Amino acid sequence: MQKNPNVLVFMTDQQRGDSVYDARILMPNTRKLMQDGLAFTESYCPAPHCCPSRASFFTGQYPTQHGVWNNVCVQNTLSRRLNPETELFSHQLKKQGYQQFFAGKWHVCYDTGPEDHGFEELYVTCNKESKNDPTNRSMSPSWEIYKNIPTESRDRYEGEILRPGYPNYIHYGVTENPFNDEDVVDSALVKLKTLRESDTPWMMYIGTLGPHDPYFVPQAFLDLYENVEVELSDIHYDSMDKKPVYNKKIKTLFDQLSIDEKKQAIKHYWAFCTYEDHLIGLVIDELKCHDNFDDTLILLVSDHGDYNGEHGLWCKGLPAYKGAYHIPTIAHWPNGISDPGRTITDLISLADIAPTLLDIVDCKMTQPIVGKSLLPYFYNQQKQPLHPFLHTQTNGNEIYGIQRSVFNKEWKLVFNTFDNDELYDLKNDPNELNNLIDEESSLPIIETLYKELWKFAKETNDTIINPYILVGLAKFGPAIL
Numbered sequence: 001m002q003k004n005p006n007v008l009v010f011m012t013d014q015q016r017g018d019s020v021y022d023a024r025i026l027m028p029n030t031r032k033l034m035q036d037g038l039a040f041t042e043s044y045c046p047a048p049h050c051c052p053s054r055a056s057f058f059t060g061q062y063p064t065q066h067g068v069w070n071n072v073c074v075q076n077t078l079s080r081r082l083n084p085e086t087e088l089f090s091h092q093l094k095k096q097g098y099q100q101f102f103a104g105k106w107h108v109c110y111d112t113g114p115e116d117h118g119f120e121e122l123y124v125t126c127n128k129e130s131k132n133d134p135t136n137r138s139m140s141p142s143w144e145i146y147k148n149i150p151t152e153s154r155d156r157y158e159g160e161i162l163r164p165g166y167p168n169y170i171h172y173g174v175t176e177n178p179f180n181d182e183d184v185v186d187s188a189l190v191k192l193k194t195l196r197e198s199d200t201p202w203m204m205y206i207g208t209l210g211p212h213d214p215y216f217v218p219q220a221f222l223d224l225y226e227n228v229e230v231e232l233s234d235i236h237y238d239s240m241d242k243k244p245v246y247n248k249k250i251k252t253l254f255d256q257l258s259i260d261e262k263k264q265a266i267k268h269y270w271a272f273c274t275y276e277d278h279l280i281g282l283v284i285d286e287l288k289c290h291d292n293f294d295d296t297l298i299l300l301v302s303d304h305g306d307y308n309g310e311h312g313l314w315c316k317g318l319p320a321y322k323g324a325y326h327i328p329t330i331a332h333w334p335n336g337i338s339d340p341g342r343t344i345t346d347l348i349s350l351a352d353i354a355p356t357l358l359d360i361v362d363c364k365m366t367q368p369i370v371g372k373s374l375l376p377y378f379y380n381q382q383k384q385p386l387h388p389f390l391h392t393q394t395n396g397n398e399i400y401g402i403q404r405s406v407f408n409k410e411w412k413l414v415f416n417t418f419d420n421d422e423l424y425d426l427k428n429d430p431n432e433l434n435n436l437i438d439e440e441s442s443l444p445i446i447e448t449l450y451k452e453l454w455k456f457a458k459e460t461n462d463t464i465i466n467p468y469i470l471v472g473l474a475k476f477g478p479a480i481l
Helices: 028-035 050-059 089-095 134-139 178-193 219-223 245-254 259-287 350-360 440-459
Strands: 006-012 038-044 099-105 120-125 172-174 202-207 215-217 296-302 326-332 342-349 390-396 400-407 411-416 422-425
Touching (some): 006 259, 028 259, 028 326, 089 099, 089 350, 099 178, 120 178, 172 259, 178 259, 215 259, 219 259, 259 296, 326 350, 342 350, 422 440
Parallel strands (some): 006 202, 006 296, 038 342, 099 120, 099 202
Antiparallel strands (some): 400 411, 411 422
16 A cells, blocks of 8 residues: 555636535535535635636745746736745655646746646646747737727627727637636546556646636536526625725626626536536546545645626636635545545635645645645644634736735735725625725724734735835834734
């Protein structure tokens, strides 16, 4: 019997954390893993974008530490690479004798790819520049795409967002192999078949691109929701009173959609989640053919969430609401999880995955990290919450703006250097509709949260401490520490 467990990571792209708990969304394979494993209901990513969150997943660090802030492929990127000294958990697993395989979306660094970090590459997308990956070029548009775009006014198609002078954007539709996710999973299945009787431990990462926008899904999965009713609630009709102007600007774009179109978009997103669950099922079926299935850790996560119509918003980005940060995190490991079927309601971070995987094989990262091992939860031995507060860091995606937030289960503070700050009473206003930042009575809690924000900034060597009058705009500055 091999010493260490096999590890299978399946990371979706832009999947909401509540998708795996919403009974309206058909996800039988995911829920079976939850019933026989461990589900973390309050799991969050550190940044509202693929690249920084994926870098945090692999390193246990936050953007101020690993150096990846936004899409590394776009022409106006702030950062194309990980900091040179940055280590991924795969470096340590390789030292422990693991075979490692990578299928799907990389999108961590433009200078290096999975093969540079200890992985054998299968079907990889968003790979390093030298691989000449077409998915990179599509993320970095040139003036060529604007040559033949008509600018005259016309009627809007169903699900379309009209933007004069820009390429067409249709928010949802039908396609049979969205983002080539089937090809990604097929490449993983071919390799897994060769590992059925392997005596050497292996780690495989599978990264699909669904249920990322635009929500184009196979017709068969959309048909499953034909008679399902979608109800919009107060959170979908946020007035954006006292909210950042950027949030309102994005909301105005999507307000072109009728109520029925918004409901159709939500259905397409649900169908996309069901499709991803189908792909997960194919992988599980293969793993059950392996001799050591019970000693294989299956980990299901996503890089970030999706607003999915909440606050009138879609996709992800600078608006700091829960929908974009809340992610699913599910662990299944028959020989390694005590009392399976538990749900954990403590706050955890995507950055906790790297130290967890290394804790399992009794080694550590060589660099300072924010993440903490979840292994005590696996053994049902964690007595205190791992993180009293969680933090987020972003300097924006393709639209830039420095933003930091800090939250627990009661309060959230969002420091928007470019616009209004935000304060939400999460116990009484879980939908984050009422911004209390200007309420005089809120000053004590604002000060407390700023202390936590600056404490974390100091621990992670954040550079937002410039005191110059045009940039030192926090309600309480770093000296409150």
